Amino acid sequence: MKKVLLGLLGVLLAVGAQAKLNIVVTTPDLAAIAKEVGGDKVEITTLARPTEDPHFVDAKPSFVVKLNRADALVEGGAELEIGWLPPLLAGARNDKIQSGQPGRILCNEGVPMLEVPSQLTRAEGDIHPLGNPHFVIDPVNAKTVAAHLADAFAKIDAGNAETYRANAQKFTVALDAKLAEWTAKLAPFKGAKLVSYHKSWPYFAERFGLDMDIFLEPKPGIPPSPAHLATVMAKMKEQNARVVIVDPYLNRKTAETVARSTGAKVVAVTQFPGGVKGTEGGYIALMDYLVNSLAGALGGAPASGTAR
Numbered sequence: 001m002k003k004v005l006l007g008l009l010g011v012l013l014a015v016g017a018q019a020k021l022n023i024v025v026t027t028p029d030l031a032a033i034a035k036e037v038g039g040d041k042v043e044i045t046t047l048a049r050p051t052e053d054p055h056f057v058d059a060k061p062s063f064v065v066k067l068n069r070a071d072a073l074v075e076g077g078a079e080l081e082i083g084w085l086p087p088l089l090a091g092a093r094n095d096k097i098q099s100g101q102p103g104r105i106l107c108n109e110g111v112p113m114l115e116v117p118s119q120l121t122r123a124e125g126d127i128h129p130l131g132n133p134h135f136v137i138d139p140v141n142a143k144t145v146a147a148h149l150a151d152a153f154a155k156i157d158a159g160n161a162e163t164y165r166a167n168a169q170k171f172t173v174a175l176d177a178k179l180a181e182w183t184a185k186l187a188p189f190k191g192a193k194l195v196s197y198h199k200s201w202p203y204f205a206e207r208f209g210l211d212m213d214i215f216l217e218p219k220p221g222i223p224p225s226p227a228h229l230a231t232v233m234a235k236m237k238e239q240n241a242r243v244v245i246v247d248p249y250l251n252r253k254t255a256e257t258v259a260r261s262t263g264a265k266v267v268a269v270t271q272f273p274g275g276v277k278g279t280e281g282g283y284i285a286l287m288d289y290l291v292n293s294l295a296g297a298l299g300g301a302p303a304s305g306t307a308r
């Protein structure tokens with residue numbers, strides 16, 4: 001009898017464990033929000049590492065297994081993952097996460113996209129043909145994503161719908177409070193010029209009134225040529241751009257060379273919790289780091305040897 005009871009207990013535990021939704025998420029920023037919304041009702045697996053370029057993720061064979069077992073796949077959409085996700089999905093043979101299924105969750109739904117071209121083109125290798133896919137870095141968009149994830153999780157797991165909605169609401173309230181703080185911190189730098197390597201920061205710039213229209217890449221995904229960099233440096237001097245931001249997976253050396261010859265500073269940034277030291281705590285910790293390090297760089301004394 002005892003044995004039977006133990007056996008029954010084992011079955012119940014197994015059922016309990018299976019009751020957690022198994023969610024695979026493409027990038028760590030979306031994973032952080034999915035964790036906020038899913039809480040203890042979901043198991044999150046993130047594919048991209050926080051130091052990896054989300055356009056060019058190293059697609060390991062183990063990803064196919066993870067996708068095969070997933071109840072849902074959360075992705076950014078707008079072709080952010082088009083360079084690496086489709087073959088993995090084909091290999092995973094999981095009907096639950098095929099296009100159009102409730103388990104296929106696209107986070108750009110409901111997000112006002114920036115830089116949508118009037119004509120679809122991948123001319124000269126542009127990797128943002130459907131508009132800029134780096135939208136999660138605007139906290140207002142993060143709220144939209146949280147609400148969307150709550151609805152999507154509720155569709156797959158109706159029993160926990162209330163929990164998902166309550167979690168998303170809690171995250172939204174926390175973000176609203178922080179957004180006021182971040183906006184106040186960056187307010188003194190309204191209109192300040194920031195130079196970035198890849199065009200992944202327009203949503204952040206627009207939200208906080210920063211001016212980012214100088215890029216080390218001539219087009220998203222195209223490595224900088226010496227001629228392009230010369231133009232960049234001339235523009236930086238002319239427009240008094242004093243800060244160059246660079247993500248962990250991009251060429252920091254190029255950024256440093258440009259900064260050195262223009263008297264600018266390089267600031268290590270990331271859009272992914274864990275991408276830079278001090279951002280591991282989640283979405284809010286990441287934003288805290290960005291706001292504080294940019295306010296520090298923009299407010300501090302100009303770098304030595306400035307050519308202004």
Ligand SMILES: [Zn+2]
Nearest residue numbers: 055199200220
């Ligand atoms: Zn991009």
